[in-house]
Amino acid sequence: xxxxxxxxxxxxxxxxxxxxxxxxxxxxxxxxxxxxxxxxxxxxxxxxxxxxxxxxxxxxxxxxxxxxxxxxxxxxxxxxxxxxxxxxxxxxxxxxxxxxxxxxxxxxxx
Amino acid sequence: xxxxxxxxxxxxxxxxxxxxxxxxxxxxxxxxxxxxxxxxxxxxxxxxxxxxxxxxxxxxxxxxxxxxxxxxxxxxxxxxxxxxxxxxxxxxxxxxxxxxxxxxxxxxxxxxx
Numbered sequence: 001x002x003x004x005x006x007x008x009x010x011x012x013x014x015x016x017x018x019x020x021x022x023x024x025x026x027x028x029x030x031x032x033x034x035x036x037x038x039x040x041x042x043x044x045x046x047x048x049x050x051x052x053x054x055x056x057x058x059x060x061x062x063x064x065x066x067x068x069x070x071x072x073x074x075x076x077x078x079x080x081x082x083x084x085x086x087x088x089x090x091x092x093x094x095x096x097x098x099x100x101x102x103x104x105x106x107x108x109x110x
Numbered sequence: 111x112x113x114x115x116x117x118x119x120x121x122x123x124x125x126x127x128x129x130x131x132x133x134x135x136x137x138x139x140x141x142x143x144x145x146x147x148x149x150x151x152x153x154x155x156x157x158x159x160x161x162x163x164x165x166x167x168x169x170x171x172x173x174x175x176x177x178x179x180x181x182x183x184x185x186x187x188x189x190x191x192x193x194x195x196x197x198x199x200x201x202x203x204x205x206x207x208x209x210x211x212x213x214x215x216x217x218x219x220x221x222x223x
Contacts, residue, residue: 103152
């Protein structure tokens with residue numbers, strides 16, 4: 001079965017510092033990986049998906065199939081980046097085909 | 111707007127009561143997911159339906175049940191409510207003919223008093 005892990009429950013950085021939110025997954029096939037962001041317990045919003053290879057709000061994420069990772073990075077954190085970040089995996093197979101990690105709360109300090 | 115609609119937005123009820131939460135997925139999406147998010151907690155997967163049939167079940171209590179109707183909207187029924195059931199309940203939908211993005215509703219905030 002597929003699984004997503006995010007080892008950090010809370011990550012605090014200072015404004016302007018680089019930030020990396022870690023995500024690892026386990027799945028035997030070729031999944032799609034996503035990052036979702038949730039501000040102040042609002043609706044979850046899609047931030048990035050690996051197939052689009054784009055940068056949103058300065059965030060990037062690269063899928064590393066060898067390490068089964070999809071870490072989210074931003075070179076200079078801003079206070080408005082403070083939110084809950086969820087890594088998610090989507091796979092076309094029987095069973096739950098959209099799996100979320102436990103989430104990492106990012107706190108950007110002034 | 112994600113296209114996923116959840117009603118009601120807020121619900122306050124007493125312990126022991128029963129409530130029904132409703133979700134209308136995006137047009138064309140066959141899969142519906144329900145998640146519970148308690149205060150300062152992550153998303154807890156409850157259950158998934160695909161085209162009217164239960165596809166996967168997570169940490170859903172026996173007091174909770176769900177169904178997906180022929181028009182693809184879904185309802186989550188919570189009974190014998192306890193204080194600990196107070197949470198945000200999110201619904202999400204996806205096409206699920208292959209791997210792809212899930213779209214979230216704004217959630218129903220349930221308060222049990």
